[in-house]
Amino acid sequence: MSSVFEAVKAAVPMRAAAERFGLEVNYAGMVRCPFHEDHTPSMKLYDDHFYCFGCGRHGDVVDLTAELFCIPPYDAACKLADDFGVGDSAAVVRxxxxxxxxxxxxxxxxxxxxxxxxxxxxxxxxxxxxxxxxxxxxxxxxxxxxxxxxxxxxxxxxxxxxxxxxxxxxxxxxxxxxxxxxxxxxxxxxxxxxxxxxx
Ligand SMILES: [Zn+2]
CATH class of the missing domain: 1.10.1200 (Non-ribosomal Peptide Synthetase Peptidyl Carrier Protein; Chain A)
Structure with a gap:
């Protein structure tokens, strides 16, 4: 069974979401953490999750979106689906x-x-x-x-x-x-x- 959560997690890479939402990703795949006062990039973006070495925040691409926009996880998953066109070709996601x-x-x-x-x-x-x-x-x-x-x-x-x-x-x-x-x-x-x- 494919839910909108599974679909966006599989389709949207962490880095692509971070860049789209205005985070600057450096050569090492690190960004300045949006959740604490971060002067040098201390949040690492992995393929399927993020982790901040400064404040310890971590999660997947849906968590990142939910926390950045202060919206519930389900809304965050739908936002990712809309922004990245996930499921446009497969109505099953909706x-x-x-x-x-x-x-x-x-x-x-x-x-x-x-x-x-x-x-x-x-x-x-x-x-x-x-x-x-x-x-x-x-x-x-x-x-x-x-x-x-x-x-x-x-x-x-x-x-x-x-x-x-x-x-x-x-x-x-x-x-x-x-x-x-x-x-x-x-x-x-x-x-x-x-x-x-x-x-
Ligand atoms: Zn942090």
């Missing part, structure tokens, strides 16, 4: 990006669906189980609603109107440790129980 985006959209929609259902439930609980006797122990469902509504409301909004980066982070957070799976399962059980009660 395939994983579309594929990843499709998977992300599906995850995002699933998180939206589960959170909206949970939010509706919490809103109902807050209304139905509001304590009538101030001295009595409040119902667990009322307590949960009070604790969670604001957070769930915020996350639901974020998934709809957030920037791509915010949405990616929110989806990652929700999918971590099976959080969404557990919530989905719990909502399903609550739905089943409610149906049985009304039947």
């Amino acid at each position: 395939q994983p990006a579309r594929e990843e985006l499709k998977i992300f959209r599906e995850d995002q929609l699933r998180c939206q669906r589960v959170l909206s259902e949970y939010l509706r439930l919490l809103t109902g609980w807050k209304e139905w189980y509001e304590p009538t006797d101030p001295d009595a122990e409040p119902d667990d469902r009322y307590v949960e609603a009070c604790q969670m509504i604001e957070t769930i409301d915020y996350l639901t909004d974020l998934l709809i109107v957030g920037t791509l980066e915010q949405r990616v982070r929110a989806v990652d957070l929700l999918l971590a440790d099976g959080k969404i799976d557990q919530l989905e399962e719990r909502l399903r059980r609550l739905r089943d129980a409610a149906e049985k009660e009304t039947a």
Whole structure:
């Protein structure tokens, strides 16, 4: 399988990237390190990686690009692909990006669906189980609603109107440790129980 990472690493030599991005490469394949105050070239460019003898920075051509332009690795790989025309003849390189985006959209929609259902439930609980006797122990469902509504409301909004980066982070957070799976399962059980009660 060919990802944009593998493609640019295979196609773009370290030296070519460094020169394109304005670093002056000397006869020994050394450049002045862009990551520390470097008066004499102390960063060595190898075929497939760089290493700075001054500050210890090291990495491959994607890392160099990401750090030079302060962009995430995936964006750096795409920038290299664009700048060096990698994958123009082979559409296969772009395939994983579309594929990843499709998977992300599906995850995002699933998180939206589960959170909206949970939010509706919490809103109902807050209304139905509001304590009538101030001295009595409040119902667990009322307590949960009070604790969670604001957070769930915020996350639901974020998934709809957030920037791509915010949405990616929110989806990652929700999918971590099976959080969404557990919530989905719990909502399903609550739905089943409610149906049985009304039947
Ligand atoms: Zn350095």
